[in-house]
Amino acid sequence: MNRAVLKAQIEEAIPSAFTVHKRQQQQCIPTGITQIDNAVQGIPLRALTEICGSNMASSGKTSLLISLLAQASRNHFCALVDASDSFDPCTGQAAGIHLPRLLWVRCGKSKVKLRPLEQAFKVADILLQSSGFGLIAVDLSSIPERFVRGIPISSWFRFSRVIEKQSAALVFIEQEPHATSCAGLVLRLTNEPATFSGNLLTKFNPKIEVVRAQGKKPVRSENLGFSLQTQWA
Amino acid sequence: MFACLYVPDFPVQAELLSESPETRKGLTQTPLAILDGPANLPRVVSINELARSAGIQIGMTKLQVEIYGGVLLRKRSIASEESAQSKLLDFADGFSPRVESTAAGTVIIDLAGTEKLFGSPKSTAHKIIASAVEIGLSLQIAIALNPDAALYAARGFQGITIIPAGHEARRLASLRIDVLPILPEMSEVLDGWGTHTFGSLAALPTVALTERLGQEGLYLQKLARGEVNRPLLTAEPIAEFIQSFEFDDPVETLESLFFVLNRLLQQLCSSLVARSLATNELRLTLELEVRRIEGGKEGEQYEHDWKLPVPTQDKQMLFGLVRLHLEKNTFSAPVRKVVLKVVPIRPRIAQGHLFAPPSPEPEKLEITLERIRGVVGSTDEDGRDCVGSPKLADTHKPDSFAVQHFSSIGESPNSSSAGAPVIALRVFRPPLETSVELDSEKPHLVWLWHRNRRVLAASGPWCNSGNWWSASRWAREEWDVALKTPAGIGYYRIYRDRILKQWFVEGVFD
Incomplete structure (x- = not known):
């Protein structure tokens, strides 16, 4: 059978069978850290991002989140789902977060039967249903790893499908990446020894590894270094 | 011009209005009588058309009505009547801003200036009737040059009555004087004269009537002639x-x-x-x-x-x-x-901003x-909201903040507000109680995550205190320490509460 005839027959039965799906140009929210913004253009909208780092050692993941919130709150309304109530508003303001534009949800603080992890996921679900937020960040990094590992892959898949249709970025802060292929960007942070200037802690020297990025094909790891200063430095 | 909206059998209609539309539909096809009075001898105060056709009359006792059978009896509800009157006022407000709540089931509205909106008086009356049917009200309407002429025409004539200017006396002539506010003794006198209608009262010689019944008699005659012109006592706007x-x-x-x-x-x-x-x-x-x-x-x-x-x-x-x-x-x-x-x-009334971010x-x-509050709760143990925008408290005390209501309406941030990235502190709430071993007055070992952690470097002490004048005084001695952990070096903030004499881990720099 002629190829053209076959194609016509298929198109008659399935009109969009040969329509090329054009991927929209990736829009990003800058993180405010030049090295990361140069490497991956920032945190992608319409995608799930994972920022990972150790819970016990200082990795710089919270500093990255705070910097991202500071940049995002200039142009968007942001939501921070804080599973362990560890956000420090004082640091947030020092970093330049426009606090009135930040919805802070403190999980596990009242006498509710649900565990903080379940609360965080339910709240993230509610926030995704109500549009209008440019950045939804879910901080799970203080939740023990064994609990986060138990989240079924279907939950991550659902989040990634929902966020695809919204002009917002969904960011998870964890100890290890869990969303696998559902994540559009995975960043892993580790820290080199900090700098003490005399008697003062002044500088952090985190290393960041781009584990996965949608915009970069083929996927490859990339290591970047940057420095963060303390408020008093 | 003034329009009077009169609700006949008001207690019955008020009772119907308090029901859901489905129940109301069923009740309109049933003879209904409203009872009021002492518990041992309630009497009929209002009936619907079906009950009237069945022979029920106002003033009958409950026992007399029960003899007829098939008549639904309801106790009079003042709350329902107040609610219905409020609804009637709301309804009238839709036609004119000047509305008088004249009596229960009666409102008068000033139609001046509404011609361009609703047309001629007849057209206005038809529109009012049609709208009233939609909300479940059956009305009698009269439109006249003065409020009282409209009032008595609405009470006396069924359907729509339009009284042209100058024809008030002639149009009202057939009404019985029972609808006028006459004192019982005056009613007896008029009855003795054979004066039973507006027409006969209007025809009496004015001077002679005033000599016999005084100013009240004269006022009644002016009402019967449709000559009383008074300002409307407009209903006060409802505050809540x-x-x-x-x-x-x-x-x-x-x-x-x-x-x-x-x-x-x-x-x-x-x-x-x-x-x-x-x-x-x-x-x-x-x-x-x-x-x-x-x-x-x-x-x-x-x-x-x-x-x-x-x-x-x-x-x-x-x-x-x-x-x-x-x-x-x-x-x-x-x-x-x-x-x-x-x-x-x-x-x-707000104009959307073309360049404003989506909110x-x-x-x-x-x-x-x-x-979200349903999931995480409303407040924590300190009474601070679990959901909202953080706001720093005006104090030097660390970790002092409030959580205020989050709103998507507010001023835009200053575009230059986002500064250089800084090291963030992850706070432990509440702070972790710990023990610290000192060496040369510097932390040497810190108990954290179930074991002693060696301090690799320490920065401090930074002394801080406040509220020394009150019971909520605080004083602390802070250290920033680098601790060796299995995952690498962790930089923590520890402090010694000088009042409790106890060490705490406040958070980790991350």
């Missing part, structure tokens, strides 16, 4: 809108409560819409059924207020707020009475916040 419902039997299930709340909110929102108003404050009061305790309270009340960032007329949104709140609360007793109150304000819709946001 209240709807209430008392259950016959206290309810225990939320479904029953939601059904009533939905109806009450519908009525409140309709009233707001009719007056081109909105609300940003809603108060729910639930009266709970509590067993009578000797010397104690008879009942208990549950109250909750909602303050909205933007005015709304959206019933669904308000109902959503109430429903989500009630679903996460439990009450100690069944609900006996429910009262809803809204504070009316002008609706928000959560203010109305939907309230529902979202309420849903």
